[in-house]
Amino acid sequence: MASIEVKEVIEHPIKLRVMRLGKPVMFNSKVVTCDSKDLPGTVFNTQLKKDVTALADAETLAAGSFLMVPNVLENLYLGETFLCYIYLKNESSQTVYDIILKAEIDTATSHIPILGPKAFPKLDPYASIDVIVKHEVKEHGSVNKLICQVEYDRKHSFETIFSYRVPKPLDLKTKFYNTVTDEVYLEVQVQNIMSTPISLEKFILESSVGYNVISMNHLLESSDNKSIFGDMDILDVKETRQYMYRLSLDQTAEKNPTRTNNLGKLDILWRSNMGTKGQIQSSPLVRQIPELDDITFSITYLPDMVFCEEQFDFTCSIKNNRNRDMQLVVEVSDEEDSNLAWTMISGIQLRLLPPYATIKTVFSMVALNHGLQVISGIKLKELILNRTYSYNNFGHVFVTQNVS
Amino acid sequence: MDRKTPELRPAINEYFKDPSPSSNLFDNISSHATAESKREEPAVCRIFQQIETKKTDIFDIIKPPENNHNNSPAFDVQESTFLNTGNDNVDLMDIFNHEYELSSIPAEDERRRFAWIPSVKTKNTLEKASQMNHTLPKDMLTMPGVENVNFTTKLYENLVSYLGEAEAAPFKSKNIEKVTQDEQGLKLLIEDNNFSEALNLTTRLLGMYGQGPGQMGYPSKHTKSSLQLWFTRFALLVKICAWKIISKEALAWDDLDRPDLYMQWYKDLYGNKYGTLVPFSFRLILAELPQYVISSTNVYNKLFEILVGVKKIISNLDNGLTEDGRNVELTIQDRNTSKLLWYSREAKVIHSIINCAVNQKDFKLAIKLLKDLIETPRLKYTTEHSRSLLSAMGRICLQVGDLKAHGYFLKSSRLKPQLQGTIVENKADYRELIDAALLAIAQNNYKEAYKHFENAYLMDSNKVMALNNMATCLFYEGQLNNAITLLEDAIQRFPDLALNESLLSNICCFYQFQNSASNKQRLLKYHIISKYKNSVTDVIN
Numbered sequence: 001m002a003s004i005e006v007k008e009v010i011e012h013p014i015k016l017r018v019m020r021l022g023k024p025v026m027f028n029s030k031v032v033t034c035d036s037k038d039l040p041g042t043v044f045n046t047q048l049k050k051d052v053t054a055l056a057d058a059e060t061l062a063a064g065s066f067l068m069v070p071n072v073l074e075n076l077y078l079g080e081t082f083l084c085y086i087y088l089k090n091e092s093s094q095t096v097y098d099i100i101l102k103a104e105i106d107t108a109t110s111h112i113p114i115l116g117p118k119a120f121p122k123l124d125p126y127a128s129i130d131v132i133v134k135h136e137v138k139e140h141g142s143v144n145k146l147i148c149q150v151e152y153d154r155k156h157s158f159e160t161i162f163s164y165r166v167p168k169p170l171d172l173k174t175k176f177y178n179t180v181t182d183e184v185y186l187e188v189q190v191q192n193i194m195s196t197p198i199s200l201e202k203f204i205l206e207s208s209v210g211y212n213v214i215s216m217n218h219l220l221e222s223s224d225n226k227s228i229f230g231d232m233d234i235l236d237v238k239e240t241r242q243y244m245y246r247l248s249l250d251q252t253a254e255k256n257p258t259r260t261n262n263l264g265k266l267d268i269l270w271r272s273n274m275g276t277k278g279q280i281q282s283s284p285l286v287r288q289i290p291e292l293d294d295i296t297f298s299i300t301y302l303p304d305m306v307f308c309e310e311q312f313d314f315t316c317s318i319k320n321n322r323n324r325d326m327q328l329v330v331e332v333s334d335e336e337d338s339n340l341a342w343t344m345i346s347g348i349q350l351r352l353l354p355p356y357a358t359i360k361t362v363f364s365m366v367a368l369n370h371g372l373q374v375i376s377g378i379k380l381k382e383l384i385l386n387r388t389y390s391y392n393n394f395g396h397v398f399v400t401q402n403v404s
Numbered sequence: 405m406d407r408k409t410p411e412l413r414p415a416i417n418e419y420f421k422d423p424s425p426s427s428n429l430f431d432n433i434s435s436h437a438t439a440e441s442k443r444e445e446p447a448v449c450r451i452f453q454q455i456e457t458k459k460t461d462i463f464d465i466i467k468p469p470e471n472n473h474n475n476s477p478a479f480d481v482q483e484s485t486f487l488n489t490g491n492d493n494v495d496l497m498d499i500f501n502h503e504y505e506l507s508s509i510p511a512e513d514e515r516r517r518f519a520w521i522p523s524v525k526t527k528n529t530l531e532k533a534s535q536m537n538h539t540l541p542k543d544m545l546t547m548p549g550v551e552n553v554n555f556t557t558k559l560y561e562n563l564v565s566y567l568g569e570a571e572a573a574p575f576k577s578k579n580i581e582k583v584t585q586d587e588q589g590l591k592l593l594i595e596d597n598n599f600s601e602a603l604n605l606t607t608r609l610l611g612m613y614g615q616g617p618g619q620m621g622y623p624s625k626h627t628k629s630s631l632q633l634w635f636t637r638f639a640l641l642v643k644i645c646a647w648k649i650i651s652k653e654a655l656a657w658d659d660l661d662r663p664d665l666y667m668q669w670y671k672d673l674y675g676n677k678y679g680t681l682v683p684f685s686f687r688l689i690l691a692e693l694p695q696y697v698i699s700s701t702n703v704y705n706k707l708f709e710i711l712v713g714v715k716k717i718i719s720n721l722d723n724g725l726t727e728d729g730r731n732v733e734l735t736i737q738d739r740n741t742s743k744l745l746w747y748s749r750e751a752k753v754i755h756s757i758i759n760c761a762v763n764q765k766d767f768k769l770a771i772k773l774l775k776d777l778i779e780t781p782r783l784k785y786t787t788e789h790s791r792s793l794l795s796a797m798g799r800i801c802l803q804v805g806d807l808k809a810h811g812y813f814l815k816s817s818r819l820k821p822q823l824q825g826t827i828v829e830n831k832a833d834y835r836e837l838i839d840a841a842l843l844a845i846a847q848n849n850y851k852e853a854y855k856h857f858e859n860a861y862l863m864d865s866n867k868v869m870a871l872n873n874m875a876t877c878l879f880y881e882g883q884l885n886n887a888i889t890l891l892e893d894a895i896q897r898f899p900d901l902a903l904n905e906s907l908l909s910n911i912c913c914f915y916q917f918q919n920s921a922s923n924k925q926r927l928l929k930y931h932i933i934s935k936y937k938n939s940v941t942d943v944i945n
Contacts, residue, residue: 015919017917017919019917021880023845024845024876024880025803026799026802026803026842027906028759028762028763030642030643031755031756031759032639032642032643032689033685033752034635034639034683034685035517035683035684035685037517038632038635038636038683038685039587039590039591039632039633039635039636040591040594040636040639041591043591043594043595044594044639050901051904052866052868052869052872052901052902052904052906052907053869053904053906055792055795055796056788056792056865056866057786057788057789057791057792058755058789058792058793058796060752060755060756061755061758061759061774061792061793061796062758062759062762062763063758063762063795063796063799063800064799064869065795065799065838065842065869065873066869066872066873066906066907067845067872067873067876067910068876068906068909068910069876069879069909069910069913069914071909071913085879085882085884085917087884087917087918089918089919128884128885130882130883130884130885131882132880132881132882196765196804197765197767197768197804198804198805199804199805199806199807201805201807232768232771232806233806233808234767234768234771234804234806236766236768237765270805271805271806271807271846272804272805273803273804273805274802274803274805274842274845274846275802275805275807275845275846275847275848276805277805277848
C-alpha cells in the first residue's frame with residue numbers, strides 16, 4: 001500500500017497533498033564484523049562503531065534507535081487510529097486569500113467530519129498549511145475515503161480523495177456450554193489476522209448485569225495471577241489463543257432475575273509497532289438459553305470419599321422453574337445391584353415450593369461395597385399436577401475401608 | 405510472506421528517481437537498481453573525515469596485551485574473573501582465582517581461534533587420512549569459485565559529465581590498479597570504502613587459487629589465506645547487499661565441514677596442528693545469509709548449528725579437554741583465555757540469532773534469547789554493555805508494541821553509575837533520554853519525545869541520530885519544513901556520519917511530500933549522491 005497519494009489539479013495555485021502516517025520504525029543496522037586478526041583487520045568494526053544507527057556498547061545487536069518514517073505502511077485495522085498529514089501549499093508566486101479547508105471521512109454507512117471547515121485569511125507564496133488529522137476507525141471495509149475540500153478566493157474549490165481499506169484485525173470465535181445449574185462456560189478463540197505480531201495488552205470479558213465472571217486464564221498454583229499464556233503477551237501473526245470464562249447468575253440479585261441471553265462483551269486492546277494502538281469491543285455475546293425443566297435438581301454438597309458401611313449425607317437443591325406452586329414428595333428406592341442403600345424414609349412431603357423458589361434437602365445413604373459408586377433412585381412426585389420426575393445416575397462417591 | 409519485511413525498503417537510488425529531465429544523473433545511477441532488484445541496499449557511507457573514535461574493539465576480545473588499551477570494551481576481559489551470577493551451581497570466582505594476562509603465545513592463539521569440532525563423518529575421514537592415500541572423492545571436496553561479475557560504480561563518470569573533471573576530482577577513489585595486488589592492497593581499498601574495487605580484487609586474488617570465475621565445481625587447494633579472502637569477499641557482498649551473487653557462491657561451502665577445510669588434512673603443510681581453516685566470522689556470515697534469501701526454508705538452522713558447536717567447545721574446555729575434545733594438557737591461563745574467547749563468540753552467535761529473529765519479526769524468540777543474555781551472563785559485562793542490553797530489550801519490546809519496555813528502561817537507569825556528591829547525579833544521561841523519548845513516541849507524545857532527543861543532542865554523543873529523531877518528531881507534529889531544515893542541517897554539519905541510507909530515506913520521503921522545485925534540493929541530492937557513491941554499485945556481467 002503506497003504511503004503517499006498525490007492528486008494534483010494543475011490549474012490551482014495551491015496544491016494539496018495527503019499522506020497517511022504510520023508510526024515511525026526503528027532501523028535495525030546490518031552487522032558485519034570480524035576478528036581483528038582476520039584479513040580486514042579492524043576496519044569493519046570501526047565502520048560499525050561509527051554507524052549512527054548502531055546500538056552503542058552492544059554494536060553486534062541490531063537494536064539501534066534511529067527512527068525512520070516508514071516507506072511501506074502496515075495496513076490500517078479496525079480499532080486503530082487513522083492518522084493523516086494534510087499539506088496545503090501555495091506553489092505560485094501570488095498570495096492566495098480566503099482559504100477554507102475541510103476534511104471528512106466517508107465510509108459505507110457514515111459521513112464523519114474530522115476537520116473544519118477551517119478558515120485561513122491568506123497563504124503567502126510558497127508557504128504551506130500543515131494539519132494532522134486523526135480518526136478512530138470504527139468500521140471495517142474497503143470503501144473508506146478521506147475527502148479534503150479546499151476553497152479559496154471565494155470562488156475556486158477542489159477536493160482530494162484519499163482511499164484506504166480497513167481490514168479486520170482479529171478473528172473471534174465463541175462457544176457456549178450451559179450447565180444444569182444454569183452456569184455458562186464461554187470459550188473464546190482469538191486469532192491475530194493482521195500482518196504483524198501484536199501485544200495483547202488487554203483482553204477482558206465485561207459481563208452483563210446479573211452475571212458474575214470468573215476468568216479461567218490464570219495458573220491455579222501461582223500467587224500472582226500468572227497468565228496461562230506465559231510472561232509474554234505477544235500474539236504472532238496467525239497465532240490463536242483460547243480464553244475460557246465461567247459465568248454464573250448473580251445470586252444476590254432479585255429473586256427471579258430475568259435470564260438475559262446477553263452475557264456481555266469482550267474488550268480488547270492491542271499494540272503493535274512502536275505502540276500503534278488498537279482497541280475493539282465485540283458485539284454482545286448472545287447465547288441460546290436452554291429450555292429449563294420444571295425442576296432443577298442439583299447436588300450442592302457431596303463428600304468425595306466415604307467409608308464402607310458407614311452412613312453419609314449429601315444435600316441437593318430443588319428449584320421450581322415454573323410460575324406456579326409445587327407440592328413435592330421425595331421418594332427414594334434402592335436400585336438392583338446398587339452398592340449404595342438409602343437410610344432414610346421415602347415419601348417425605350416437602351413444604352410448598354412457591355414459583356422460582358429453591359429448597360434444599362438432605363439425603364442419607366450407606367455404602368455397601370468399595371469403589372466408585374453411582375447414586376441413583378430419587379423420584380420427586382409433584383402432587384398438584386400429578387407429575388413424577390426421576391433422577392438417576394447424578395452423582396458419584398468413592399467408597400474406601402475405614403482403617404482406623 | 406512476512407519474512408521479507410527487512411527488505412521492504414527500496415534501494416536508495418530509488419529515492420532519487422526524478423521525473424524531471426534535468427536529473428539525468430540520478431536516472432543513470434538508478435539504472436542498476438532494476439537489474440539487481442530492490443535488494444541492493446547501500447552499505448556505509450564513505451568517510452571523508454577522520455572521526456575520533458575510541459580505539460575499542462568489542463568484537464574480539466583476545467588480542468596481544470600491548471594493543472589492549474580499551475577504554476570501555478563491551479566485554480571486559482582485563483579482569484581475571486567472570487561474573488559471579490549469584491547462582492550456586494558453580495562458583496566461577498574460585499575457578500578463575502589466578503591472575504593471568506591475555507596470552508600472546510602465537511601457537512596457543514592459533515589453536516584457540518581456529519578450533520572447531522568436525523562432524524563424525526568428517527572426523528573419521530580425517531583420522532584415516534594418515535593411512536590412506538591422500539585423496540577424497542569429488543563429492544567430499546569443497547570446490548568454490550567466484551561468480552563472473554565485475555563490480556563497478558559508474559558514479560564517478562557521471563560526476564565528471566555533470567561537474568567537470570576538476571570539481572569531480574575529490575570524489576575519485578582508489579582504483580584497483582593503484583594498489584598492490586595482495587591482501588595489503590585489498591585492505592587499503594576497504595579502508596577507502598571502495599567496496600566494488602575491493603571485490604574485484606578478491607576476484608583476481610582468488611583466481612590465483614584456482615577459485616576464480618567459472619571455477620566452481622573444480623578441485624582447488626585451500627589455505628588459511630584463501631579462506632580469509634573468501635571471508636572478506638562475503639563480508640563485502642553482504643555490505644553491498646548482493647544477495648543473488650552471495651547465495652550462489654555460498655552453495656559450494658555447504659556446512660564448512662568437509663575434510664579439506666581442516667588443518668589435519670594437510671599434514672605436510674600444518675604438521676600436527678588441529679583446527680579448521682575457516683575463520684569463525686566466515687562461518688557466522690554464511691549462517692546469517694538465509695534470512696536475506698527469499699527461498700530459505702529455515703533461517704535459523706545454521707545459526708543454531710554454530711551455537712551448538714560453540715557450546716560443545718565450551719563444555720570441552722570445562723571438562724579439561726582441548727576445544728575440539730582432545731585430551732591434551734593446557735595451562736590454566738591458556739584454558740581461561742580460551743574460555744573467554746569462546747564465551748564471547750557464544751554471545752556473538754546469540755546476538756546474530758536475535759538480529760535474525762528481529763528481522764523475521766519473531767519477537768518472542770528475540771526477547772527470550774536476550775533475556776537469557778541479561779539474566780545469566782557468561783562474561784563479566786561492563787555496566788555500559790549491561791545497560792545496552794537492557795535498552796535493546798526495551799526497544800525490541802516497543803517494536804512489537806509491548807509497553808513492558810518501560811521496565812527494562814528503568815532497570816537500565818538503575819545501573820547508571822552514580823557520581824558522588826554532585827547535583828548532576830539525577831540528571832538523565834544520553835541513554836536514558838533516548839529510551840524515554842522512544843517510550844514517549846509509543847505513547848504518541850511526540851512533543852515530549854522531541855524534548856528528550858533535543859536534550860540528548862546537547863550531549864556529546866550520537867548527535868546525528870538525535871537530530872534525525874528530532875526531525876521525525878517534528879514531522880509527526882505537522883512541521884514538515886522544520887523537519888527538513890533539521891535534516892539538511894545534520895547533513896551539512898556531519899556529512900560523513902549523516903549520509904547514510906536511513907537518514908536519506910527520511911529526507912527523501914520529506915522532499916517527495918513537499919515537492920518543492922527549489923534548486924537547493926537538487927543540489928543537495930547531488931551532494932548526497934556524490935558523497936554516497938559507494939552505496940551504488942553497478943553490476944556488469
